[in-house]
Amino acid sequence: MQNDKTMEFMQLAMKYMPEVKEELEKSGIELSLEMVQPFMNLFSKVMNEAYELGKADALKEQE
Numbered sequence: 001m002q003n004d005k006t007m008e009f010m011q012l013a014m015k016y017m018p019e020v021k022e023e024l025e026k027s028g029i030e031l032s033l034e035m036v037q038p039f040m041n042l043f044s045k046v047m048n049e050a051y052e053l054g055k056a057d058a059l060k061e062q063e
Contacts, residue, residue: 002048009047013040 021031 005048005051006044009044010040012047013043 017036024031
């Protein structure tokens with residue numbers, strides 16, 4: 001299941017990638033695939049943790 005969520009998170013990240021790229025380029029930062037990879041890994045960790053927090057909250061509300 002973790003891999004399924006990771007893929008969903010990556011799809012979300014890619015959805016907003018053009019906006020991110022535009023904002024970075026406005027700041028004078030060129031975005032390359034090599035630069036993106038570490039941030040995608042970090043994004044995945046954050047999203048997995050957020051998902052687990054939301055899941056725990058939902059289970060508490062069901063009780």
